[in-house]
Amino acid sequence: MIGIFDSGIGGLTVVKAITERIPGYDIIYFGDTARTPYGNKSPETVIEYAVQDTTFLLNNGAKIIVMACNTASSVAFDIIEKRFDAPVFEVITPAAELALESSRKMAIGVIGTRATVKSGIYEKKIKALNPGARIYSVACPLLVPLVEEGWIDRPETAMIVKKYLHPLKVRQIDTLILGCTHYPLLKHVIQRKIGKRINIIDSSTGVAGKVEKFLKERPDIDSLLSKNGKTRIFVSDVTDQFAKTARVTLKQNVLLEHVKI
Amino acid sequence: MIGIFDSGIGGLTVVKAITERIPGYDIIYFGDTARTPYGNKSPETVIEYAVQDTTFLLNNGAKIIVMACNTASSVAFDIIEKRFDAPVFEVITPAAELALESSRKMAIGVIGTRATVKSGIYEKKIKALNPGARIYSVACPLLVPLVEEGWIDRPETAMIVKKYLHPLKVRQIDTLILGCTHYPLLKHVIQRKIGKRINIIDSSTGVAGKVEKFLKERPDIDSLLSKNGKTRIFVSDVTDQFAKTARVTLKQNVLLEHVKI
Numbered sequence: 001m002i003g004i005f006d007s008g009i010g011g012l013t014v015v016k017a018i019t020e021r022i023p024g025y026d027i028i029y030f031g032d033t034a035r036t037p038y039g040n041k042s043p044e045t046v047i048e049y050a051v052q053d054t055t056f057l058l059n060n061g062a063k064i065i066v067m068a069c070n071t072a073s074s075v076a077f078d079i080i081e082k083r084f085d086a087p088v089f090e091v092i093t094p095a096a097e098l099a100l101e102s103s104r105k106m107a108i109g110v111i112g113t114r115a116t117v118k119s120g121i122y123e124k125k126i127k128a129l130n131p132g133a134r135i136y137s138v139a140c141p142l143l144v145p146l147v148e149e150g151w152i153d154r155p156e157t158a159m160i161v162k163k164y165l166h167p168l169k170v171r172q173i174d175t176l177i178l179g180c181t182h183y184p185l186l187k188h189v190i191q192r193k194i195g196k197r198i199n200i201i202d203s204s205t206g207v208a209g210k211v212e213k214f215l216k217e218r219p220d221i222d223s224l225l226s227k228n229g230k231t232r233i234f235v236s237d238v239t240d241q242f243a244k245t246a247r248v249t250l251k252q253n254v255l256l257e258h259v260k261i
Numbered sequence: 262m263i264g265i266f267d268s269g270i271g272g273l274t275v276v277k278a279i280t281e282r283i284p285g286y287d288i289i290y291f292g293d294t295a296r297t298p299y300g301n302k303s304p305e306t307v308i309e310y311a312v313q314d315t316t317f318l319l320n321n322g323a324k325i326i327v328m329a330c331n332t333a334s335s336v337a338f339d340i341i342e343k344r345f346d347a348p349v350f351e352v353i354t355p356a357a358e359l360a361l362e363s364s365r366k367m368a369i370g371v372i373g374t375r376a377t378v379k380s381g382i383y384e385k386k387i388k389a390l391n392p393g394a395r396i397y398s399v400a401c402p403l404l405v406p407l408v409e410e411g412w413i414d415r416p417e418t419a420m421i422v423k424k425y426l427h428p429l430k431v432r433q434i435d436t437l438i439l440g441c442t443h444y445p446l447l448k449h450v451i452q453r454k455i456g457k458r459i460n461i462i463d464s465s466t467g468v469a470g471k472v473e474k475f476l477k478e479r480p481d482i483d484s485l486l487s488k489n490g491k492t493r494i495f496v497s498d499v500t501d502q503f504a505k506t507a508r509v510t511l512k513q514n515v516l517l518e519h520v521k522i
Contacts, residue, residue: 034306035296040409045295045498114502145406148301156420163417237306241375 001026001226002211003062003086005053008036008235009242010147010182011068012249013204014091015231018066021208022215027231028062030261034236037144039113039180043075046115050076054084056234056261063224066211067091070112070180070203074119087214087221094206095177096125102199103175106130109168109194110137112179113144122179136171140164140180147182148245152189161186162193175199185249234259262287262487263472264323264347266314269297269496270503271408271442272329273510274465275352276492279327282469283476288492289323291522295497298405300374300441304336307376311337315345317495317522324485327472328352331373331441331464335380348475348482355467356438357386363460364436367391370429370455371398373440374405383440397432401425401441408443409506413450422447423454436460446510495520 004014008031015029030053032038038046050072054065064087067073067080073090081088099108110122117139126133142160151157168176176198178184184202191200215222235242238258246254265275269292276290291314293299299307311333315326326349328334328341334351342349360369371383378400387394403421412418429437437459439445445463452461476483496503499519507515 034302040500040502041295041498042500114500141410142403142406142412145403149402151403156417156424159417159420237302239301239303239375241301 001028001061002064002066003028003030003057004066004068005030005032005057005072006068006181007031007038007071008033008148009245009249010144010180012233012246013181013184014066014068014207016250017204017208018211019231022212024227024229026226026228028057028060029231029233030056031233031235033238033242037113038069038071039115039144040141041115043115043119046072047076047079050080051083052261054080056259058084058086062086064211064221065089066207068181068204071115074116074121089207089210089214091181091203091207092121092179093125094210095179095201095203096122096129098206099175099177099201100126100130100133102201103133105172105174106133107171107173107175108133108135109171109173109176110135110179111140111164111168111176111183112137114139114141116179122177136168136173138164138167143186144180144182147185148241150244150248152185157186158189158193161189165190165194169194173198175201177201177203179203232257236261262289262322263325263327264289264291264315264318265327265329266291266293266318266333267329267442268292268299268332269294269409270506270510271405273494273507274442274445275327275329275468277511278465278469279472280492283473285488285490287487287489289318289321290492290494291317292494292496294499294503298374299330299332300376300405301402302376304376304380307333308337308340311341312344313522315341317520319345319347323347324482325472326350327468329442329465332376335377335382350468350471350475352442352464352468353382353386355471356440356462356464357383357390359462359467360436360438361387361391361394363462364394366433366435367394368432368434368436369394369396370432370434370437371396371440372401372425372429372437372444373398375400375402377440383438397429397434399425399428404447405441405443408446409502411505411509413446418447419450419454422450426451426455430455434459436462438462438464440464493518497522
């Protein structure tokens, strides 16, 4: 199976992107809802959680790992990749590449959690590909709780988005990376506030292309993956609100299976 | 020592209330910042965490336990009290009593996390004391992240507070319980939006009086408590933001000691 994990429910945007891009593959998802969110916690703590999440997925049949969480991708990818034998994918590099393809002025904005922005990972990745690019990052810690509360089309959310995006507007970026799996649910609000000419890059879609390309190049690994079109969603805590957010994200009814890790 | 725990940093409002009410007692505090917040998680998960938090405090010298967290008090108090020998205090009952003393119309509002409100604990406690009282509860899940971000005096916060309080305003309450240790930091905003004639009951202050009374009645237990005026603050995760919130709450510099539980 393709194993995908996230700090909570938001990573289901990556499940959606992968099942749309390469339908038929069986997916096992783990959302760490008992300890969500990761984005305001320290790198050490996020690394510890990411190791546990990965171990759970591998122990339950995953043959490749997708870190759907930007925060975990930012601070834990190198360690996860070294520590485990399975191929590991993160959401940062594909988003950085898509942003560079899209940007004409090479002026790119990034919004993410406090931990993601503090890690400076998007700057590093983008500068490694194009040292001349200018990158402006803003931490938007309140957007995750707003999405999790379902406050998508509320005026308060629009005000908060506007306030967060202000420093990027004055920098005249032409491309904006949504560096958190929760943010695609706010894309229409973000587009309205940043301006309709700005290209918005969704970090959940880039990684799906990477996985597709990898599986084409590596039939040996592709053959390890079962293809019955089944998705199982495990979470470390179940509440009505988590179930509701999952339903909104995947646009279908979902069964959340509770597991302790 | 007096052991106090909370889901995170907010419970330091209880530390402050206790050190002001009965100065000199040594305090050991545990804030579960690696898994914060508790308020949007299930009762089962919060109970598990509360048992671990209590065990940590007792293993490190606490002789009495104060559950500074409204969410934990709501869903885990009965289990904690049964499971451990030490005296255990929660923040709900004292706040309910203060509210009944303060209310003339016996129309009381309660704001809290989703888990606290869903538990119905304030209704139960208040109705047990006065079956004629009317209680109206509203879950305000965004207030904890707003406080943790330090968005205290922002217009967005005032708008969100106003929206949450609207159903209580139309009920013509005369008393409002702040059923979450984070909310006292927003008290001035809440007072402005709910109206200056409404009595606001802070759940962190009531419990301090309970502890004082108990220790006067039980010199055998009081004698077990060391009194060097020292407070040690342990947290399961350390970040700059947690340290900043702790400083704002206690209005002094604090050392956060990292511990894994």
